[in-house]
Structures are given as structure tokens and as C-alpha cells.
Amino acid sequence: MTSRRAFMIGMMATGLCPVPSWAEAGNPNYLAAARRPDGGFELAGLDAAGNRVFRVRLPDRGHAAAAHPVRPEAVAFARRPGTFAIVLDCRTGREIARLETPGGRHFYGHGSFSTDGRVLFTTENDFEAGQGVISLWDVTKGYGRIGEYPSAGVGPHDICVMSEGDVMVVANGGIETHPDMGRAKLNLPLMRPNLTYLSLDGVVLDQLELAPALHRNSIRHLAVRADGLVGFALQWQGEGGESPPVLAVHHRLGGLALRLFEAPMPEQRRTKGYAGSIAFSEGGDLVGFTSPRGGVLHVFNVTSGALAGAHRIHDVCGLSSAPNGFRYTSGTGDIGRAGAGAKTLTVVATHDCQWDNHLVPVPV
Template sequence: MTTRRGFMAGMLATGLAPKPSWADAGNPAYLSAAKRPDGSYHLYGLDELGAPLFSVPLPDRGHAAAAHPSRPEAVAFARRPGTFAIVLDCISGGIRSRMEAPEGRHFYGHGVFSADGSLLFTPENDYEAGQGRIGVWQAGTDYIRIDEFSSGGVGPHDIARLPGTDTMVVANGGIETHPDAGRAKLNLPVMRPNLTYLDGMGQVTGQIELNADLHLNSIRHLAVRDDGLVAFAMQWQGDGAVHPPLLGLHRDGDDVLLLQAPDDLHRRMEGYAGSVAISSDGGSVAITSPRGGAIQMFDTDTAVFAAELPQGDVCGINAGPEGFVATTGNGTVIHMEQGRVLGAESHRVAWDNHLIRL
């Protein structure tokens, strides 16, 4: 009997079938890496309720993924300082291609496609030079490296694209590392995190740094609203007795706005925001802290603190159908709106740091 997959393969071979889309992979709403109880690592596609639609094996621990804007294809990145990225076919579960960082480089666990999907941009560490680079890969049948340019700083951890454009924003965390030193931070006295805006050719179109007294506040993760407002999450590298803001909002050309919860709640975050998201309606922004075991939400227009939800080992977060969806290392998927938990599901996996919305 002819299977659907065999029939489709034949149609594709003759050029008669339409190109596969995310609908052919079950229309996943999210991607997340996870560890199974047997110790294996997988990339999962999840529906709007957080139920798994598919999983694809990974050779090692993943961090985040980049979803192609039209093809049912995802690039899963190794956790820093990993040197591999796997291009996955989210219909068949097969590996389309494997990317390796050039010698002297490692990935940071994140990447972003150009608006038309023809290029993939990857934040990288040139660890001998102590400088951040952005690799440029042609996203065809094979992912071929065709160019690179400066990230505009040191330690470019995350990268995002402003909607409707090929302008990218890079979270240069400011921390210099070297594989020979593991995850040790080599330049804390002189680190200078920044937020850099780049066009598709790598030209800097804007850049901001935090005040000098916040130079130890590493800018790590990004979320972007439809109108180009950027939210960024930070991780404090200084004295634990100091509790600086962990969330910022910025629009290219404007001043930075820093947000934080009331003191007692803010201190519970332990100087660490693991991920950041903006709600689908754009009215709320949220950060998570796996160290503090909490999700904090703010109004994006007024910058006023709105609510906190305690949640053990929470890190991944993104916009949900209503409010936000978050994931934990305990296997929970939480749905929340305006500080209220709408529902939660448990799965026999440990979700990794990030929840990527398609």
C-alpha cells in the first residue's frame, strides 16, 4: 500500500507537489529543546496548548532554535560553547544538514533567519580575538557559510530580527570566554554589554550601552514587538548584594527604559533573568528566573510592574494565545494571563532554557 509519505516523495520528485509548509508538520506553535528521562536530547514541536506534536533527536544538549519562516525546517543550536547546529526536517524527523562553527569559533545557542528565509545569521565567539561575530549561512539544501561580520561587541548571545525588515538586533552580553577556560568569565572588570542594531549587510545602524554603574549587567536575551520595540533580559555578574534591573525596553533611536518589580519581589530573582517575552497583544512583557523560581510581568506602555507568579525552575517563555506560555525544567507547561494561571500540563521531559514561537 502506498503511504502518504511515499506518495508525497514521489510527487516532489516529479515537481508536481506543492512545497511542504509548517502545516505539513502539524502547525506547531512552539519549538523547545528538552532532555528525556533516559538522558537523550530532543527538539520538540508543541501546539498552542503545549502538547508535543513531534520530536527530533539531537546529538547533545540543545539551547534554542531558529524556525524557518516558511519551510517546516528548524535549526537547533548546541548550548554555549557548542560548535554544532543541526538543520532538522520537522516532517520526517531527519537531519537535512549539520553546521559546524569555523575553527576558533563557537555558537551561542541562538540564530535568526532573514525575512525571506534565504539566509541564517548566527552569533559566534571569535575566542582568540575576544570579539563577537555574526556568521552568515546560505539556507538552501545545504547550509553553506558565505560571510561574517562583527556583532558590534563581545559575547553576542542572542539575535532577533525587527518584524517586516532585515534589521537585526544583537544582545552583546559583554562577557569574554574561551573554551579552554570552560564557562569562566575572563573580562568582568572591563566588560561593556550593549544592544547593537545591524542591517542585513552587517552595518551598524544603532547601538546603546547601559550606564557605567551597570557595566556588569550582561544583556542576554531578546523579544521584539511587531512595531519594533525591543525587550531585553539581563544577568548581573557583580556583587550579590546589589540588585540592578533585569529588564529593559528600547526602540532604536530612543533612550533605554529599565523596569523592575518592587524591591522584595525583585530581590527574589537573584540577579538573573533567563528569558523574556512580549505578549501577542503587545501590552505585556515578562521575564523568568530559574534561580528565583518566578515569572514577573510588566505593562509595556507604562513600564509598571503587573504581577508575579512563583514557579520552580521556570525559564522558557513566549507569547501565548492569551498572555504567556512558560516551560520549566520539571516538565511543566504553564498558560497564564494577567498574573493568573489558566492551566498547566506536565510532561516527562526537562524543558531547556527557551521556548521559540513560530
């Protein structure tokens, strides 16, 4: 991710400074959606100690958010098949813009800014065609919609613009859905999830599929290490008694070929075939995922592939990097830190809410 300082220098060169910064919103380290005690919903900014530095109400349940690289702006996305994506001024809670898809589309709950902060990319479902779409929004012109192209797969869920700035990676989950059918999965026998690398103008640069025996392992969520190593979390759509791997890494340029991570049995069965969120540790030597269905957080050594930590956390889901490991959130309102060892689990704060699926880092 381009540093704030470099971005500010670029903005100064175009005569657009001064601009507000994340410091004016309380210097949050993370963004997280939550359900409030009154039944409403919000997007919160959290600092490293787990304190809420801002809270903004949402019209319905949120899923994830995208944080602007410099300005204190966040795009809050509805949970699939929700249709809202709201751009918020995190200093004031003011709605800056509301993104609307064309007819026959809905968002998938994720988006990613270009490294210079000028374009927002979102994943969408063209549900009549049964195909995925990446849409582009011009941040400099009030988040107006300026284009789209195919995601090169079905059910694009998560998306990340990589640190080199001219490549994005897309998790095409492979599951066809239609809002008239709620959250029903319409093509499980034929699904073919893939991990796709696109140029920012939509050219397919590379694409990865899992082995045919794992074709029902939906690729859902992403984490990208600074050197371009991509971690992806999977959700098994096959038989309930099976326990396939739900965590993998891949490097497009050959730094590390595809690797699937599995814990020894019976620990692997505790995941229930479902990975919720994924993150690399701050140093990049560890990769972890949460399973809210299983109530576990598994941590692996990236180099050896060995299980480095297995933590029991009720209703855990949100996960992000932190010094010496990870920060996590749970549906119980807890915010905690976790490392590799069995004794490196600590609750740092508890709030009167139910944290939702993801804990999104704010760029620094």
C-alpha cells in the first residue's frame, strides 16, 4: 500500500492539499461492523487497544468495509445479497455518497481502493447472467460509477488491489445465487471457484483453480502480504462429514506455489469446513483464519505449513494483523489478541455489541 506521506506529496503536486486525515477520526487501526444492543447496526473505528474511536449508524447489517488510503472515509458494504454501499465521513458520520448498482446486480460485501485512492473497485453479482462483475467508482468525482468488466468467474466475493498498484486479486467463490432465492446456492454440483489476478483495466493476468476433488471449496476471503503472497480462506460446500483444508496461499510470480494448510485431526474437524476471515501476522511469517462455526482460530507457519496455534474462541470471526500476531473480534463483543502459542490469547476489550464478519485494517 502506498504510504500516506507519498500520497500526500502527490496530492500537493496537484494542488489538492490540504486534505483531512485519519488522525481527525481518532487514528483508528481497524474498521468493524456490528449489531448494537438496540437491534440497530453500525460501523466502528477501533484503535490498537480495542477502544471505539468513532461509531456511525448503518441502515442494515454490514459485512465488511473499505478504508480510503489517506482520507478518513470508509465504504460500508451490506451483507450479501444486500444492495447498499455507503461512503462515510468517519469524522462526522456524514454520508458522502451512496453507491447503487445497475438493475440486475447486487454487491458482495467487499471493495478495495486503488493505491492512490482515486478509484474504488467493488465486486458485484450479475444475477440474471450468473456472472461476476468488477465495478469502478471515481473517488475524485463523488464516487461516480465509471466502468465495469467481468471478474472472470462466478460469485466474486472479496477483492484486493495489491501493493504494486497495477494488479488486483479476486476471490471468485464459484457459487451462483439469485436474490429471488434468498441465500440459496444454485449450482453446487457444477461450481468452479477460482483465484483470478486482473490488471486494473480488467485483463486476466493469471488464474488458479483447485484440484477437481476440491471444486466445492468456495474461495471467499483474501489477505495479501507485502511481497505479493496471497492467502485465501475457503468454505466447503460438499458433504458435511468431510474436513477439507480451508486455508491456502499462492504467489503469482512463483515466490510460493499453491499450498493448502491443514491441522492434524481431530483439530481440522473443528473448523466445520468453514473459514470466516483470514490475515497474515504483521511480520508476515504467520497466516491465520477464523471459523465462527467451529469457534476456532488456527495459526500456521507460512514457510513450514505447520500448525503454530489453535485457539478456542466462541463466535470468533473478524481477524487482522497486529504486532506479534493477530487482532480478532467475536460476536460476544470481545476484541482480543492472539499469537502462535497456546498461551498467547488475551481479551483486550469487550463492547456492548456483536461484532460482525470482518476486522478491516486502516492503511498507515
